[in-house]
Amino acid sequence: MRIDILTVFPNMLKGFLEESMVKRAARMGAVEIRVADLRDFAQDARRTTDDRPFGGGPGMIMKPEPLFEAVEALKTPGARVILMAPAGRPFDQAAARALSAEAHLILVCGHYEGVDERFVEAHVTDELSIGDYVLTNGALPAAVVTDAVVRLLPGVLGGGDEATADESFSRPLLEHPQYTRPPVFRGMRVPSVLQDGNHPQIAAWRRQRALDRTSRRRPDLLAPPVR
Numbered sequence: 001m002r003i004d005i006l007t008v009f010p011n012m013l014k015g016f017l018e019e020s021m022v023k024r025a026a027r028m029g030a031v032e033i034r035v036a037d038l039r040d041f042a043q044d045a046r047r048t049t050d051d052r053p054f055g056g057g058p059g060m061i062m063k064p065e066p067l068f069e070a071v072e073a074l075k076t077p078g079a080r081v082i083l084m085a086p087a088g089r090p091f092d093q094a095a096a097r098a099l100s101a102e103a104h105l106i107l108v109c110g111h112y113e114g115v116d117e118r119f120v121e122a123h124v125t126d127e128l129s130i131g132d133y134v135l136t137n138g139a140l141p142a143a144v145v146t147d148a149v150v151r152l153l154p155g156v157l158g159g160g161d162e163a164t165a166d167e168s169f170s171r172p173l174l175e176h177p178q179y180t181r182p183p184v185f186r187g188m189r190v191p192s193v194l195q196d197g198n199h200p201q202i203a204a205w206r207r208q209r210a211l212d213r214t215s216r217r218r219p220d221l222l223a224p225p226v227r
Helices: 010-017 020-027 064-074 093-099 117-123 139-150 199-217
Strands: 002-007 032-037 080-090 104-109 126-129
Touching: 002 010, 002 064, 002 139, 010 020, 010 032, 010 139, 020 032, 020 139, 064 104, 064 117, 080 093, 080 139, 093 139, 104 139, 126 139
Parallel strands: 002 032, 002 104, 080 104, 080 126
Antiparallel strands: none
16 A cells, blocks of 8 residues: 655654554555655745635635645555545544555645645545544644554554454444453452453453443444434
8 A cells, every 4th residue: 555645744744654553564565655745846936835715714725736736746546635624524444444445545634724625626535534623734634544544454463354353443332341461450350251261251241341331432333324
């Protein structure tokens, strides 16, 4: 997989790309991640990427020229061009899994009051939001999407599909509680069912705990879909 991240704040992503699972995935050849500075595609000496909105109003709008130039320089046949924006559809585990099957993603980091709509109409295949709140720019959301997608690539986490099959949101449930050694810590004991080695009972316990946790914390995940 190839991921290009287009942003006016490339330094925000340096540490993220040099740590943990993302760095390991790149080293093993599972993904190639490149960060492009949108200012490099600006058409003036000041490397301008924004201007005032037509019709008036507060803030600035990202100009179409650098966005068109950048995406047209980076794009390969079939690439998904994803704009990180508060108005996008909510990003979830299903979206991460779908994107992990793609060959090339271009993540465009929004900024200011948004991007010129002509760019959206011409090039954007998806608009994604990581939550119902507004951030200063789209670099952090792009990092979130990258992390969620890359960890699903074959071999990145190890353990095959089982490594991600029972995580929160892989099913419509939050993950069950987890425990490790020691079996007793400050008077708090690991549930005996987890120590008995009866795998059918362990599976039943975990599913019930997942249902209980989901019903308390995220009952919306158990609600029937709206038709």
